[in-house]
Amino acid sequence: MKLQRTYSPDSAWLFLAPIASVALLLMFFLLICTSLVLQPGIAVEVPYSPFLLPPQGNPLIISVTALPLPSVFLAGRNVPLTELEASLRKLHSQSHSVIVRADQWTPLWLVAEVLRQSIRQGYPVVLATQGKRS
Template identity: 30%
Template sequence: MKLESHLPKQSPWLYTVPLLNTILLLLVYFLLTSNFVVQSGIKVEHPESSSRLTGFDRAHIITVPAGLENAVYFDGVRSSTAELRERLKANREGERRAIIHGAKQAPHGRVIEVGNIALELGYEVAYSTVPPKS
């Protein structure tokens, strides 16, 4: 004996519209949140450069702000130079890349000193910049 459904046939749009809605929401979510990936949380004014570098998605963020004497932030936590060295040593098993957010007005020697600490410990280092205004 064959069983038959007595429910009315539904339009295929009934099932595709929620699917498209979900896909569009995910697309908007990923497009908007991709800008928050490498921001350090410490506001600095970056120098301009036309070069681009890829592959530093999960790198540690080291921030050197302007104006504060000997201030360095490692992944958003304020540190001294000695503490920065110890934290980089402790995190050597994880991602071995570092992005240095040096403020435009920060002492250049301080930014290079922080970069040299990371390089000495075997990290790949990238300096954060912004594209030039056209």
């Protein structure tokens, strides 16, 4: 007769609790992180201005980065300046306004060109700035 010295529980139940806790932690982490990100991956330092507008409803965000390689980002993807107007035409909707987030070291001609193309497509345009410096 063979005696069993230790109790061996069903192995499926041993893996259920850790998998459930990892899944819940991952879901909680994703819910927290996605609500705090405005536009991932593009660092822009906007200039200071005392003239601040209230938040815009459902805006399109155009980010313009500074030198050495100035770039224009529309809805999170890099768009060449020559294709910006066509991309804005595809996204055209009456409920949108355009917020231009230009880095404070961006050349003025580039910011003016982005503003001109946005206005030409009929968007109300807001230039993003920061409030009081801490």
